[in-house]
Amino acid sequence: MLNIQGLTYLKDGIPLLENCDLQVFSNQHVGLVGKNGCGKSTLFRLILDTIKPDSGEVFLQSGTTVTSVEQEILSSNQHTIEFVLDGDSELRHLEMILEQKNHDDKWFEAQQRYEAIGGYTAKARAAQLLDGLGFAQLTLEQPVSHFSGGWRMRLNLARALMHRADLLLLDEPTNHLDLEAILWLEQYLAHYPGSFLIVSHDREFLNACVNQIAHISNRKIEKYSGNYDDFERTRAERLKQHAQSMRQQQRQIAHIEDFIQRFRAKATKAKQAQSRIKALERLTRLAPVQLDTDDFELAIEAPEHGPDTLLTVRNLGFAYDQQNLFHQVNLTLQTGARIALVGPNGAGKSTFIKLLTKAIEPTSGSLNWASNVRIGYFAQHQLESLQGNLTPLQQMQQLAPNRTELDLRNFLGHFGLGGTHENRCISSFSGGEKSRLALALIAWQKPHVLLLDEPTNHLDLEMRSALTFALESYAGAIVLVSHDRSLVTAIADELWLVSDNQVRQFDGDLTDYQAWLETRRAQENARTQPSPNKTTSSGAPSKPNKKKLLLEQAKLETNLISAQKEMDEVNRQLANPINYANASHNKISQLSAIRAELEKKIADLEESWLALESALEE
Secondary structure (H helix, E strand, C coil): CEEEEEEEEEECCEEEEEEEEEEECCCCEEEEECCCCCCHHHHHHHHCCCCCCCEEEEEECCCCCEEECCCCCCCCCCEHHHHHHCCCHHHHHHHHHHHHCCCCHHHHHHHHHHHHCCHHHHHHHHHHHHHHCCCCHHHCCCEHHHCCHHHHHHHHHHHHHCCCCCEEEEECCCCCCCHHHHHHHHHHHHCCCCEEEEECCCHHHHHHHCCEEEEEECCEEEEEECCHHHHHHHHHHHHHHHHHHHHHHHHHHHHHHHHHHHHCCCHHHHHHHHHHHHHHHHCCCCCCCCCCCCCCCCCCCCCCCCCCEEEEEEEEEEEECCEEEEEEEEEEEECCCEEEEECCCCCCHHHHHHHHHCCCCCCEEEEEECCCCCEEEECHHHHHHCCCCCCHHHHHHHHCCCCCHHHHHHHHHCCCCCHHHHHCCHHHCCHHHHHHHHHHHHHHCCCCEEEEECCCCCCCHHHHHHHHHHHHHCCCEEEEECCCHHHHHHHCCEEEEEECCEEEEECCCHHHHHHHHHHHHHHHHHHHCCCCCCCCCCCCCCCCCHHHHHHHHHHHHHHHHHHHHHHHHHHHHHHCHHHHHHCCHHHHHHHHHHHHHHHHHHHHHHHHHHHHHHHHHC
């Protein structure tokens, strides 16, 4: 489907990607990983043909359709569901033909194709996408302009998923999603019928939805089978084996060189010495592995002494635009507490963090911090308040004018902002680099409590790991909002549930919370479904029993998962070059035939599933 060979791309005359190869086959779900700035987004632009490689080629199989999420945030008066339906360009083209009602051959062909691609259930499919991404049923007819930037990015994602593309390109799709929407998206992508390349720094998300990893490191792309955990284990083993091979080769080289030095001058051994010199020249020397890791180790310190009770909240209420968001909230925050805020989308997690920072005031009740408590607050919008015309060192000097330049440089180095970063203007920084600087400014103040609102957005997996270690060692209190489940699991000792106008302790861990979300969604869906067991006023037969439909749909889902696993195994064998060397032509033909049968089976199962979903919607 996608074949990249010998790809080289220069940025400012310096290779960003060099002589790279990558193949993506049908039904492969590939996670694209690597440190920030390694070329992941550039690779997407090369695949989409918006930029050209300096050498090599990007080849797409004839007829392959590719789609990606538009990064532009559109403002339109078009209804939300119609905006999403526009993502399926073939559907819209067929609708234009069918509206003409000429009833000629072209019209009948369009009608057959429209039915084949599920045109009659397209609106239900669009509604399902929007529901999964957190849009309430009442918002489907609202104009796109009604929504904020983050919600419009969700609309762009829904529009891309509507496309039915052979190859889907997703660049950090979870950045604008809450946990509930992420859980839905990872399940949707796990059963996605086509192929996709997805850039993500969310370990749990990648583990749930990919079966291949493409790793960009030192300007090369290397592909691994399995999810992200499998990739880490395999890569660690490869690095270990390479190191062992290199040590063995170094011993061999030392032995040969020692022989040459000892016997080169002796007439009886000169011939053997010359032979070893030639062998040494022919030897392909293994190069040491260059790990593209930054030399930093984050550390966030808390004051040695502080009050036992940092915060007291009594009968707190908050209303926004005449809508009551919080009512009679009562909480205390103790020194050393490690809290993660969880709750459905729109329940007010970020608003509650803003109340804690005093950025907004409660409309009733009280929120009192102990005296002299230092608060370290991190939020994505704060990145824009960094002074773009300054360097990181100059920004630090404003914060600590009495400290030496060496002290500040060393401190910035712990956050990966040493060396060339020190002399660059902040305006040229990536989102990840700005996040690191914001964290450094917070850490310098040695806060009693950290209020962190999505601190891992824009951070690569290496930096997320470093932040996790730093927060694990931090002795102060933490209140965290994050959709990064690895971070929440590692850091939080307690969950506070933000829901139904309250903030209260949640009895359970993150797994229990996910189950709570699923139960809540099922209850909400049940409330919006009409009763299926009533006859019509004319005495017509009742609609099919809802429970029976759900059971049939669950059975189809089980069969679909089984068929997808069979397809993955067949694709794995077809993608393995060893099989082409060892297997007969009949074996390869047999595998190709099995794949064709499975493709038809999966398509039939999905069509049946959509029909049942349509019946449930009715």
